[in-house]
Amino acid sequence: MPRLRPLFVNLLLGILSLAPFSGGARAQDPAEFYKGKTVDLMIGYTSGGGYDLYARLLARHMGKHIPGNPIVVPKNMEGAGSLRLANWLYNIAPKDGSVFGTITRSAASDPLLGQHGIQYEADKFIWLGSANNEVSVCVTWYTSGIATIEDMKTKDLTLGATNRADDTYQFARMVSELLGFKPKMVTGYPGGNNVVLAMERGEVQGRCGWSWSSVKTAHPSWITEKKINIIIQFALARHPDLPDVPLIMDFAKNDAQKQALQLLLSRQVMGRPFLAPPGLPPERAAALRKAFMDTMNDKEFLADAERSKFEITPVSGEQIQKLVGDLNQTPPEVAKMAAEIIQ
Numbered sequence: 001m002p003r004l005r006p007l008f009v010n011l012l013l014g015i016l017s018l019a020p021f022s023g024g025a026r027a028q029d030p031a032e033f034y035k036g037k038t039v040d041l042m043i044g045y046t047s048g049g050g051y052d053l054y055a056r057l058l059a060r061h062m063g064k065h066i067p068g069n070p071i072v073v074p075k076n077m078e079g080a081g082s083l084r085l086a087n088w089l090y091n092i093a094p095k096d097g098s099v100f101g102t103i104t105r106s107a108a109s110d111p112l113l114g115q116h117g118i119q120y121e122a123d124k125f126i127w128l129g130s131a132n133n134e135v136s137v138c139v140t141w142y143t144s145g146i147a148t149i150e151d152m153k154t155k156d157l158t159l160g161a162t163n164r165a166d167d168t169y170q171f172a173r174m175v176s177e178l179l180g181f182k183p184k185m186v187t188g189y190p191g192g193n194n195v196v197l198a199m200e201r202g203e204v205q206g207r208c209g210w211s212w213s214s215v216k217t218a219h220p221s222w223i224t225e226k227k228i229n230i231i232i233q234f235a236l237a238r239h240p241d242l243p244d245v246p247l248i249m250d251f252a253k254n255d256a257q258k259q260a261l262q263l264l265l266s267r268q269v270m271g272r273p274f275l276a277p278p279g280l281p282p283e284r285a286a287a288l289r290k291a292f293m294d295t296m297n298d299k300e301f302l303a304d305a306e307r308s309k310f311e312i313t314p315v316s317g318e319q320i321q322k323l324v325g326d327l328n329q330t331p332p333e334v335a336k337m338a339a340e341i342i343q
Contacts, residue, residue: 030287033097034068041074041274042089042101044082049193050214052076054131054272055102057310058292061301065291078190081166082107083117090120093277097284100128100276105267106167107275108324112263113339115165123328126276126285127320129292132213132313134271135239136167138175139215139228140206141199147229149179149246157183160195160204167209167267168195170342171234174264175208177341178251193218206231211271212239213311220309235268260338263330270320271313289317 041062043055052074059072066072077085082103093099104110108122140146146155152175161169169187176182186204189195195207196219212233215223222228233245249265252258276288295301296314305312 029067030097030284031067033284034066034070034287037068037070037098039063039066039070039072039097040099041072042085042093042099043074043076044078044085044101044103045076046078046191046193047076048218049191050211050217051082051102051104051272052191052193053214053217053308054310055274057301057305057308058131058274058295060304061298062291062295065294065298067287067291077101080117081162081168083115083163083165087117087119089275089277090125095277095279097276097280097288100126100274100288102272102274104166105130105134105270105273106165106170107273108270108327109263109267109338110165112327112330112335113342117165121278123321123324124278125324126278126280126288127270127317127324128274128276128289129296129317130270130274130315130320131272131296132311133315134268135212135233135235135242136171136209136268137212137215137230137234137242137245138171138206138208138232139210139230141202142227142229143202144205144229146205147231149231152183152231153179153181157181157206158204159183159185159206159208160189160198161185161187161207161209162189162191162195163187164343166192168192168207169209170264171209173342174234174248174261175232178248178253178257209234212241213271216241216311217309234265236262236265256334256337257341259334260341263327263334263338264342266323266327269315269323271315273320292317 041055041059043052045051056074059074063070063072085101086103086107089101111118146157159172198204230245233242234248238247252261
């Protein structure tokens with residue numbers, strides 16, 4: 001037995017000698033971690049839509065603000081109005097800071113509204129920030145014969161949507177519930193851009209829940225040539241561009257309904273949200289949040305955004321994290337009324 005002691009001691013010393021290295025790996029500096037790496041920026045929608053365009057703009061500039069200067073590569077993972085990506089980020093994606101994404105702005109409120117298929121807790125995501133504080137609109141195509149709210153109430157209207165968990169459906173339901181008419185809803189389009197193409201082809205007559213920033217970016221000529229009728233806007237306050245377009249909040253019938261609308265429209269504050277999986281090392285989460293806001297103030301980024309007519313009104317990750325936490329405190333009766341409005 002005494003002859004085994006030196007072997008035991010040597011083995012113990014060997015194990016102890018590894019401890020500093022394993023601890024060092026856990027506390028790896030962000031610059032060391034990201035140097036020479038590729039970071040995937042996952043997009044929950046098809047290419048060509050607003051979320052996709054904002055993400056690709058961000059990807060062109062954010063890498064230089066992340067310590068170690070990794071290459072940021074945009075990749076699309078569409079499906080179920082970005083719910084597929086939200087669930088993947090939460091449950092499957094690497095949690096080391098090598099992946100982040102952009103999903104629907106309603107991701108934080110959807111669990112409160114009883115949406116099906118959700119496999120995440122919104123407040124556990126690492127919210128990095130939003131590129132803008134959004135206003136959305138409901139529009140109809142110029143050949144539809146529907147140009148006003150009164151037309152909506154008295155004429156048949158077909159609206160396109162991706163699925164029931166997306167703004168394209170929920171904002172249409174908001175209008176229907178508050179204004180008292182029932183449009184025909186055509187769902188199943190893979191992304192908002194596909195709904196717009198369907199409107200142009202005449203498959204549907206309009207789209208609700210379309211970001212005003214996306215309209216200006218992707219189809220500025222449609223505005224000047226009056227190819228779309230802007231019927232109503234969705235936000236807590238009117239957009240400066242749209243002073244004469246009715247605001248959905250104006251149609252609340254009582255204080256309880258107004259509270260429910262405030263819950264539904266809180267998503268607009270996080271108009272183009274970017275988020276990372278839960279469980280990131282704190283120093284990498286902080287580095288990504290700082291890199292996001294540094295990008296929002298980057299002169300080259302802003303010039304690129306201006307050339308493409310992107311609206312940039314950034315909201316920090318810390319602000320969004322607080323908003324998501326506050327949403328979780330919503331009284332059940334308010335959440336129930338909000339859910340009834342959009343279902």
